Amino acid sequence: MTDADAAGFRSGDVDAFRALVDRWSPRLLAVALAYVDDRDVAHDVVQDAWLRAWERRGQFSGRGSLLGWLITITRNTALTRLRRARSRDAVSPGELPSPGTPAKPDVALERIAARRAVLDAIDRLPNRQRETVILRLIEGRSTREAAALLGCAEGTVKATLHRALANLTPLLEDWAP
């Protein structure tokens, strides 16, 4: 993705949108898979998130991380779907496990829960720290690029990233990739 694609997306250019979908969907699928364990459902979540992003493209200011904005939309879309699924489960007792069924340790679910905890922790960071983590660690932007996008000095980016990682470290120690 180039910054021109981001600008094109904001102005409603479908080719720029296609380039973004191509580029960022794998990242967004990883986010969706932190909330749902079914790959087909996760693909649906990402597709819905892209359509919502397109509808709301005028709301993205152009400053900060476009990927960060897309991650937030994907996460919210996944959470909405999860809530709907839970409320459906609540009214269909036939699908609930019978009492006395021993709980089976499910590695996949544990992994989803751990991934979700990390994403939730990033989402709870103060806005500037969250943006910095996304730009530097997830988008892989240089300190200079991140500073230009955030409108601050490079030293501020370094200090903010350090503070963000200090906040996240205790949460990430239990999570092994």
Place this chain on the structure above:
Amino acid sequence: MSCPDTTALIDLTLVLGDRPEEALRHVIDCPDCRSVLGAAARIRHLHAGEPVRPGFTDGVVQALGRQGTETAESDRGRGLGRAAWWAAHVVLVGATAFMTSVLAGTTAQIRPGPRAVAISILAGAAITILQHRDRNRRSLPDAPSSIQSGLS
């Protein structure tokens, strides 16, 4: 050769400065630095991306086209519905205002003329607009804070 990527290590020297051995020794000996670097690596790993199914991008762009058509159709329908709603509301409120003025005129023994009809219709339109503005102000949805965090 089992050495890590040399290019990446050369890049690292730009960060570690002119005494890379010293800086690396510090990282190895300092638990705080180690855990912060570990956290950064885990965040990167978490967001490394998952392969999407073939044709996913085309599917999204096609869905966008379908959504665009549906939105245009529903906007057209909504536009016609809104015009009908406004007309009905103005007539209803205007008629109410007219009946009120007739009743008031009967009490005061005054016959309502064309001016009373015009004033009633204008009053109806004004009341409708004021009601609509007030309802809009009360029903503005709050965007979720997490969405707002991505906007500035």
